[in-house]
Structure formats: structure tokens, C-alpha cells
Amino acid sequence: MQQFLAVLIDAVNYASWLFIVASGLTLIYGVMRILNMAHGSLYALGAYTAASFVGFWSTHGYFPAGVFLMLIAAAVTVGVIMGPLIERGLLRLLYGKDEIVLLLATYALFLILEDVIKLGWGVDAYYVSQPYGLLGNVTLAGLSYPLYSFVVVGVAVAIGVGLSWVLNGTQRGKLLKAVIHDREVSQTLGINVSRYYMVTFTVGAILAAIGGAFTAPQISVSLGIGVEVIVLAFAVVVIGGLGSLPGAALGALIVGLARSLAVHYWPAVELFCVYFVMALVLVFRPQGLFAAPELRKI
Amino acid sequence: MSTASSRSAAAVLQARNLRKQFGAVTAAGDISVGIERLSVTGLIGSNGAGKTTFVNMITGYLKPDSGTIEFDGRDITTLTPRAITRLGIARSFQIPQLYDALSVEENILVALGTAARNGQLGPATAPRGQASRLARQQEEQALAQILSQFQLRDYRVRLARVLPQGVRKALDIALAMVARPQVLLLDEPTSGVSSEEKFAIMDMIMTALAQQGVTTLFVEHDMEVVSRYAQRVLAFYDGRVIADGEPKRVLQDDDVRRYVVGMSHAAPAGARSHA
Amino acid sequence: MSKRLDPALAVFLALLAALIAFAAWLPAWAQSLLSIALATGMVVLGLTLLMRTGLVSFGQSLYLCLGAYAAGILNSKYGVTDMIIAVGAGALVAGVVAFLLGFLMATYRHIFFATLSLAFSMILYGLLVKSADLGSTDGFNLTAPTIMGIKLEGALSQRYKLILGAVLAAIATIGLWRYLRTPLGRLAPAIRDNELRVEYMGASVRHAVHVKYTIAGLLGGIGGALAALAVGHIDPDSMAYWTVSGELVFIAVLSGSASVIAPFLAAAVFETLRMLAHDYSPNTWQLSLGAAMLLLILFLPGGLASVLVRRSREPAP
Structure with a gap:
């Protein structure tokens, strides 16, 4: 029973982290039909920027709880600079091309950003333990957990609720859905589609960076952290159904649970169980769990 | 009724x-x-x-x-x-x-090849589409016939993408x-x-x-x-x-x-x- | 549609023949570089066959890795050191796996094809990393190979690896060139353009994709075995991880799909640049790759192949 609970808690923690990253990926795909491989680099940029911001804050001896603000500030900074830059500077030139072409373009961007990080922050690892140390541990079912992990769960829930509210409960969200449904018709209706694209991509970029910023305290921020996260996030959104937010949440939970079970009961399969689940879901539901197939009109 | x-x-x-x-x-x-x-x-x-x-x-x-x-x-x-x-x-x-990225000729050759594989061009055609001289000659003949029947000769090497609408229709039927x-x-x-x-x-x-x-x-x-x-x-x-x-x-x-x-x-x- | 050999292919075959004849006079680094380029080119040749059909695999490292490990395991675990057997084993293992997975993959398109192929390659990666017998993340070294019972040491070994690669590249390009002129081969661009029409012509898109996927896997396995022999060492990170597939996709984009020799040229360019970057600017290698890829996508979407075949598009006199 105790171990089972530990599995669940690990699963939820892992799923929260995955959801934060995957939500931005699926949002961008849902609106713009771009499977953004550079998402992993934005995640890494978020982590590195958070390391710098928190380091700056701490060395100046400002009030300690401010480090949490620094995490958010880092994410927003990355998103607001990189989002419009990438969308206006590159992706805009490729709209209307095949989804695969856009995938390749964002892969190229991923390669570029990997080296940009290397040039900006060097090859040494960064540690951002302050937010982590600040909160201490809690004991659940006889096991000790860092309270910080539950902050990440909170952030994930806040993002999920916030995005659903914007998409379903606001005027702008409804207009965005119109854009998703039919770009051309929306344009003729006077909706500024190009601005929706830019804003969507920026929000997606901020979400990626939040993922990185809030993960930074739990890991050593080093080269290559974006490389693994992007394929994991792919798995999550593909399992859930590309472009579906509830799908991303479910996908994150499934992947989180699969990995947690593997870690606790069968460590040998830990690394590939995620992709195994992904392949399994694709075999039985090629569109993912939450997306509908399309029939072509002739 | x-x-x-x-x-x-x-x-x-x-x-x-x-x-x-x-x-x-x-x-x-x-x-x-x-x-x-x-x-x-x-x-x-x-x-x-x-x-x-x-x-x-x-x-x-x-x-x-x-x-x-x-x-x-x-x-x-x-x-x-x-x-x-x-x-x-x-x-x-x-x-x-x-096939928009292919020429008119290539469009027809793709169709001819498939028809040959399916045995729809008669028994004389090599069934697996082996590049024997006979099959090649027959293919050339069949191509020429289709091109002339559907008045596509002038467009032979043009990409399907750039054809006028009437010619697209003719190629589709061809x-x-x-x-x-x-x-x-x-x-x-x-x-x-x-x-x-x-x-x-x-x-x-x-x-x-x-x-x-x-x-x-x-x-x-x-x-x-x-x-x-x-x-x-x-x-x-x-x-x-x-x-x-x-x-x-x-x-x-x-x-x-x-x-x-x-x-x-x-x-x-x-x-x-x-x- | 003439049956004469394409001039570009003829030139390429002449180059390979020259390479075989004069291999002994090439410096060691050039022999090694060209061996690896031929191996990579073989994998990319398969990838461009898929691209010709409209499919991009983001997991072709699966077959590269299967071929490499099949050859490597025979070589160092079972003492079967013959190079030709190693390549045959790589081709067989990769080909069989591709044939089996092909039943599934043939029903997927676009990013679903890309992501599912990625998933399969990552499953193999995960398996290998946890396989202590195969050295886990460290992998293992191959022992000096032989060819038809002849022991090969040092320089001789390197020369024969190059010659084997060149011979196989010649066979593969001629074979694929011919295949692309059969009715089944001709379906590739047709499927990319319009699957509906292909079905309404009475051809099976699924079957055609399955065949192409299997050929691509087979070529991947041959390339993987050649790479294992050329490098003398195999490990999951440099054979199976998704970034390896990414590199292969990059070379395929550089190559373009309209020519069977372009993959080898692109691989040679890529390996040369990698060597230069390694020596002169290791921190901007990926940046240069990414920038080059963006330029290709924007300004030369057909890759090197589109330059090679442009002339033949002109109307015949």
C-alpha cells in the first residue's frame, strides 16, 4: 500500500512536469499545425535563464521568497523575446507549407538554439537550489518528499485550468477556436489571424520556459536537457492526440504512471516504457486518444 | 422507376x-x-x-x-x-x-505501369512490368495513343500543376x-x-x-x-x-x-x- | 524513360571505380572519412526513398543501429569477423524488422509516421542502454575484420572497408535506380502527390509504402553494418538516439530525393564539415547545421538532387 502510494505520488509529480511542457507544444500544434521541435530548446533556455535570474537575486540578498518570482520572470522573459522572434522571423515564412517542412524547420531551430545556449552559458552545469531548499520536506505515507515537487504540481494545475478557461470561457478563446477551425474564413471575418498566431506561439514558448524554469531547481542545469524533454513531450501529445489540451493532461498522466511503475517495479524498462506506450496508443488510435480522424471530400 | x-x-x-x-x-x-x-x-x-x-x-x-x-x-x-x-x-x-508534381507523361506512365501490373493491358504485356524491350515498346505505344486521344501531346512534358483547367480535366479522365x-x-x-x-x-x-x-x-x-x-x-x-x-x-x-x-x-x- | 544509364549516375559509378582503384594512395583520414560517408549515404539513400514517397522518418537510426549491432555482435561475441557476412547480417536483421514493422508503418503518414518511427527507435535505444551484455551506454569494440578468410590488419583493413563500401554503394544506387523505373517504383512520387488517385488506379498504396519502408530499412541495416566496421566501435548514443535520426534527416534534406547519388554526396559533404567543425569550431557545429538546414528549406527545398536532375526536366528536343 505504501509503495503503491509512492508510485502514485511519483506519477503525479512526473506527469505535472510533463504536462507543463506538453501543454505549450499541443497548444501550438492545435492552433498553428506546427509540431515544434524547438520547444525543447525553449525549455532549456527557460532553465538557464532561471538559473541566472535566481543567482542574481540571491547574490544581491533580496528577500528569499522572491526567487519564485524570478522563476516566473525568467520564463516570461524567454517567451516574450523568443516567441515573437521565432514566429515573425522564421515560421511566418513557411505558413501553408507541409507540416513536415515546418517540423524540419523547427528541428533546424532546435539545433541552432542548442549552440546558442552553449555560447551564452558555457558548458558548465548550473545549480539553482534556493527555491528547493526554501521549502523543506513533507512526509506523506511514511515517505519524505520535497515540498517543492508539489509546487510544480500546483503550477501544472494552474496552467491547465487557466488555459481551459481562456479557450472555453473568454471571447478571445472563442475567436481562437474559430481560427483553428478555418483560417481563411476567420480572415475574411476580420479576425487578425496573424496576431493570434504570434500570441499563441509566444504563450507556447512561455509555457515551455516555465517548464524549464520550474524544473531548474530540481536538476543540474546542463547541456542537453532540452534534447530528452522534447521527445518525451512528443510522446505525451501524440498519446493524448495532437492539439488537444485534455489529451495532453491524460497523456502526461499515462506517461507519468507508466514511468513511475517502471521505476518502482521494473527498472530495466524505464527508458523505453514511455515510447512503448506511445507506439501502443498509435497502433490502436492513430490520431491519439482525443483527436478525431478526418475524411477527405472528393 | x-x-x-x-x-x-x-x-x-x-x-x-x-x-x-x-x-x-x-x-x-x-x-x-x-x-x-x-x-x-x-x-x-x-x-x-x-x-x-x-x-x-x-x-x-x-x-x-x-x-x-x-x-x-x-x-x-x-x-x-x-x-x-x-x-x-x-x-x-x-x-x-x-499527380501535380509530375509531368503529363509521367502521370500517364504511372497509370500504365499499374494497369500493366494488374494485367489490365492484355496478356502480351509483361505482368510484373519487367523492363523487357517488348513491354517498353508497348508502353510507348499506349502512351502515344492516350496522349493523342485526349489531345495531351502538346503538354507531354508540362507539370500537371501548371495545366489549364480543361487539360486537367482531360488528363484526369485519361x-x-x-x-x-x-x-x-x-x-x-x-x-x-x-x-x-x-x-x-x-x-x-x-x-x-x-x-x-x-x-x-x-x-x-x-x-x-x-x-x-x-x-x-x-x-x-x-x-x-x-x-x-x-x-x-x-x-x-x-x-x-x-x-x-x-x-x-x-x-x-x-x-x-x-x- | 530511356533505359540508358542516367549520366549523373554513370559519373558517380566512375568515381566509385576510381576510388576502389586508387584507395591505396589515399591518406588514412580520407579513407576513414569516405568509409563513414558511404555508410551514412547508404542509410540516407533509404531515407530519401521514403521522402520520395512523401514520408519523413524521424527514427531511421533504428535500422542503422540494428545493422550495426547485428554486425558488431557477430564480430565480437561470436567471432564471425568476415566483413561481407557482417554486412549481410546487418541487412538481414534490419530488413526483417522493417518488413514486420512495415505492416504497421504503411498505414501512417505525415507527422504520425515521423513520430511513430521516432518511438520505435527510442524503444531500441532504451533496450540497449539497459543491456549490460552489450556494454550498456558504453557499447563495445569490434575486433579486426577479415574478408573471405583473409586477415586484414591496419592500413589494409581500412582500405578494404572503403572498397566494400564503394562496391555496395554502386550496387545500391544501380539497384534503386532500376527499381524507381519499375511500375511499383514509379508509384513513389505518385503516392506523395495523391494517394486517392493511386487507389483509384487500382494500386495499393499500403503495399507500395510497405515495400519502400522495407527497402529503406534494409539499406539502413547495410549502412549501419558498414558504419560499425568503419568506426570499429558501437554504442547506443551514437547509433540509436533520436539525435542520430535527426542528423540523418538533415543529410536527407541536404540530399533531396530526386537522385540516387545525391545521398552519398550529401553524406560526404556532411562528414567533411563535421570533421572541420570538430577541429575548428566545436561550439558552433550545430548552429551551422541548423542555419544551413533553414537555408535549404527556404531556398533549395529539393536539395542537391534538384541541382543534379534539373537538366533532365527540360523538354526533349
Whole structure:
């Protein structure tokens, strides 16, 4: 029973982290039909920027709880600079091309950003333990957990609720859905589609960076952290159904649970169980769990 | 409707009680039609009347909710488009379905190669498409024949993407004809073509089809085209066939005048003159 | 549609012949570089066959890795050191796996094809990392190979690896060139353009994709075995991880799909640049790759191949 609970808690923690990253990926795909491989680099940029911001804050001896603000500030900074830059500077030139072409373009961007990080922050690892140390541990079912992990769960829930509210409960969200449904018709209706694209991509970029910023305290921020996260996030959104937010949440939970079970009961399969689940879901539901197939009109 | 069953004795194609529902819309409500071998049949009706659904069901793109389709006495209701094509029923499309990145010649060669693999070009052709000299010669001949029949010679090396609409239509039909089908269904062969070009295109198509002895069905909005080329007309309305017979009689039919001709964008028969 | 050999292919075959004849006079680094380029080119040749069909695999490292490990395991665990057997084993293992997975993959398109292929390659990666017998993340070294019973040491060994690669590249390009002129091969661009029409011509898209996927896997396995022999060492990170597939996709984009020799040229360019970057600017290697890829996508979407075949597009006199 105790171990089972530990599995669940690990699963939820892992799923929260995955959801934060995957939500931005699926949002961008849902609106713009771009499977953004550079998402992993934005995640890494978020982590590195958070390391710098928190380091700056701490060395100046400002009030300690401010480090949490620094995490958010880092994410927003990355998103607001990189989002419009990438969308206006590159992706805009490729709209209307095949989804695969856009995938390749964002892969190229991923390669570029990997080296940009290397040039900006060097090859040494960064540690951002302050937010982590600040909160201490809690004991659940006889096991000790860092309270910080539950902050990440909170952030994930806040993002999920916030995005659903914007998409379903606001005027702008409804207009965005119109854009998703039919770009051309929306344009003729006077909706500024190009601005929706830019804003969507920026929000997606901020979400990626939040993922990185809030993960930074739990890991050593080093080269290559974006490389693994992007394929994991792919798995999550593909399992859930590309472009579906509830799908991303479910996908994150499934992947989180699969990995947690593997870690606790069968460590040998830990690394590939995620992709195994992904392949399994694709075999039985090629569109993912939450997306509908399309029939072509002739 | 009674005419349909009376023709069924010599029918190469026989549809019985076809029904197809899309939500609240009846795309086919109990359609029974027999098509005589080597006949030319026009399908008319306003948009949404069920003509294309009928074509799509015959060629396997849509499965009817109920009812059967027989080709040469064989039930083809549940077969895939591929299997139906291999049996000898081909079709063209309202929006031409071409290989846009390939030249006209390459488009036809792809079709020829497939037809050869499927053994549809006769026993003399190497069945696995081995590049033997004989097969190559036959391929060249077949290509030349198709190019000339459909007046595509001048466009031979042009990419399909840049062809004018009328030529796209001709190529689309040529691709359907490559496998020497017994039955050909043409979905609006003259749509998107200027009215001056229409008759030239139809003349070309019908000449080619007559040469090869193909049973033809065509969907058409222009009543002038219908009355000139069809031996028989099926008028669709609301998923049903409301009139069936010789063009002259069907086009004079009160229901047809009210529901089909009057409502469609086509001018009444004889209103326009052509040389 | 003439059956004469394409001039570009003829030139390429002449180059390979020259390479075989003069291999002994090439410096060691050039022999090694060209061996690896030929191996990579073989994998990319398969990838471009898929691209010709409209499919991009983001997991072709699966077959590279299967071929490499099949060859490597035979070589160092079972003592079967013959190079030709090693390549045959790589081709067989990769080909069989591709044939089996092909039943599934043939029903997927676009990014679903890309992501599912990625998933399969990552499953293999995960398996290998946890396989202590195969050295886990460290992998293992191959022992000196032989060819038809002849022991090969040092320089001789390197020369024969190059010659084997060149011979196989010649066979593969001629074979694929011919295949692309058969009715089944000609379906590739047709499927990319319009699957509906292919089905309405009476051809099976699924079958055609399955065949192409299997060929691509087979070529991947041959390339993987050649790479294992050329490098003398195999490990999951440099053979199976998704970034390896990414590199292969990059080379395929550089190559373009309209020519069977372009993959080898692109691989040679890529390996040369990698060597230069390694020596002169290791921190901007990926940046240069990414920038080059963006330029290709924007300004030369057909890759090197589109430059090679442009002439033949002109109307015949």
C-alpha cells in the first residue's frame, strides 16, 4: 500500500512536469499545425535563464521568497523575446507549407538554439537550489518528499485550468477556436489571424520556459536537457492526440504512471516504457486518444 | 422507376435499394438503377441531390447503409475503390485528382505501369512490368495513343500543376481510361471549363470512349451537354431518382423542370445555341 | 524513360571505380572519412526513398543501429569477423524488422509516421542502454575484420572497408535506380502527390509504402553494418538516439530525393564539415547545421538532387 502510494505520488509529480511542457507544444500544434521541435530548446533556455535570474537575486540578498518570482520572470522573459522572434522571423515564412517542412524547420531551430545556449552559458552545469531548499520536506505515507515537487504540481494545475478557461470561457478563446477551425474564413471575418498566431506561439514558448524554469531547481542545469524533454513531450501529445489540451493532461498522466511503475517495479524498462506506450496508443488510435480522424471530400 | 428494373436484364451495373444517410441528410433514399452495357447515361440534379454520393458508392469510396451493387453479376458493395477499379470500373473526379508534381507523361506512365501490373493491358504485356524491350515498346505505344486521344501531346512534358483547367480535366479522365475499364463514371467532366470549351472536351471524351467500348455514366449540370451526349438521363432529387428515361422526355418532366432544371444554374435546354 | 544509364549516375559509378582503384594512395583520414560517408549515404539513400514517397522518418537510426549491432555482435561475441557476412547480417536483421514493422508503418503518414518511427527507435535505444551484455551506454569494440578468410590488419583493413563500401554503394544506387523505373517504383512520387488517385488506379498504396519502408530499412541495416566496421566501435548514443535520426534527416534534406547519388554526396559533404567543425569550431557545429538546414528549406527545398536532375526536366528536343 505504501509503495503503491509512492508510485502514485511519483506519477503525479512526473506527469505535472510533463504536462507543463506538453501543454505549450499541443497548444501550438492545435492552433498553428506546427509540431515544434524547438520547444525543447525553449525549455532549456527557460532553465538557464532561471538559473541566472535566481543567482542574481540571491547574490544581491533580496528577500528569499522572491526567487519564485524570478522563476516566473525568467520564463516570461524567454517567451516574450523568443516567441515573437521565432514566429515573425522564421515560421511566418513557411505558413501553408507541409507540416513536415515546418517540423524540419523547427528541428533546424532546435539545433541552432542548442549552440546558442552553449555560447551564452558555457558548458558548465548550473545549480539553482534556493527555491528547493526554501521549502523543506513533507512526509506523506511514511515517505519524505520535497515540498517543492508539489509546487510544480500546483503550477501544472494552474496552467491547465487557466488555459481551459481562456479557450472555453473568454471571447478571445472563442475567436481562437474559430481560427483553428478555418483560417481563411476567420480572415475574411476580420479576425487578425496573424496576431493570434504570434500570441499563441509566444504563450507556447512561455509555457515551455516555465517548464524549464520550474524544473531548474530540481536538476543540474546542463547541456542537453532540452534534447530528452522534447521527445518525451512528443510522446505525451501524440498519446493524448495532437492539439488537444485534455489529451495532453491524460497523456502526461499515462506517461507519468507508466514511468513511475517502471521505476518502482521494473527498472530495466524505464527508458523505453514511455515510447512503448506511445507506439501502443498509435497502433490502436492513430490520431491519439482525443483527436478525431478526418475524411477527405472528393 | 419501373424503367430501371425493366432494363436490369442486360445490365452491366445494377444498384438495388441503395440507402445512405449523413446525419439528417438523405444522400440516397432507396435508389435502384440498372445500367445497360455500352450505354451513355447522364446524371442530373441540383447540388446535394445525391449524384456524387451515387458515384462514390458505385466506386467504393462510400459504403451504402443498405442495398447492394452488382457489377457483371458480382456483388461489389463492400469492395474497396482499389478492388473495384481492378474489376474494371474507373472514375474521374469533379476536382481532377492528378499527380501535380509530375509531368503529363509521367502521370500517364504511372497509370500504365499499374494497369500493366494488374494485367489490365492484355496478356502480351509483361505482368510484373519487367523492363523487357517488348513491354517498353508497348508502353510507348499506349502512351502515344492516350496522349493523342485526349489531345495531351502538346503538354507531354508540362507539370500537371501548371495545366489549364480543361487539360486537367482531360488528363484526369485519361488516367481513368488507361486501365481500359468496362465502366467509366465521370463526375462533372465539364465543371470549371468555359462554355466554349465544353463541347470540344465532351466530343473528345466521347470519341475516345466510343473507340474503346466503355459503358459511361456522367454527372453534368449543363442540360445542353446532357441532351447532346446522353442516351438516358437519371434525374436526382433529395437522394432519390425522380425521373429516368430518354433525355428529351426527362428534361420535359414537370418534377424535373421544377426541382432540377429550374433550380440548377444551367440554362433550359435549347436556350443557348452552339455551332 | 530511356533505359540508358542516367549520366549523373554513370559519373558517380566512375568515381566509385576510381576510388576502389586508387584507395591505396589515399591518406588514412580520407579513407576513414569516405568509409563513414558511404555508410551514412547508404542509410540516407533509404531515407530519401521514403521522402520520395512523401514520408519523413524521424527514427531511421533504428535500422542503422540494428545493422550495426547485428554486425558488431557477430564480430565480437561470436567471432564471425568476415566483413561481407557482417554486412549481410546487418541487412538481414534490419530488413526483417522493417518488413514486420512495415505492416504497421504503411498505414501512417505525415507527422504520425515521423513520430511513430521516432518511438520505435527510442524503444531500441532504451533496450540497449539497459543491456549490460552489450556494454550498456558504453557499447563495445569490434575486433579486426577479415574478408573471405583473409586477415586484414591496419592500413589494409581500412582500405578494404572503403572498397566494400564503394562496391555496395554502386550496387545500391544501380539497384534503386532500376527499381524507381519499375511500375511499383514509379508509384513513389505518385503516392506523395495523391494517394486517392493511386487507389483509384487500382494500386495499393499500403503495399507500395510497405515495400519502400522495407527497402529503406534494409539499406539502413547495410549502412549501419558498414558504419560499425568503419568506426570499429558501437554504442547506443551514437547509433540509436533520436539525435542520430535527426542528423540523418538533415543529410536527407541536404540530399533531396530526386537522385540516387545525391545521398552519398550529401553524406560526404556532411562528414567533411563535421570533421572541420570538430577541429575548428566545436561550439558552433550545430548552429551551422541548423542555419544551413533553414537555408535549404527556404531556398533549395529539393536539395542537391534538384541541382543534379534539373537538366533532365527540360523538354526533349
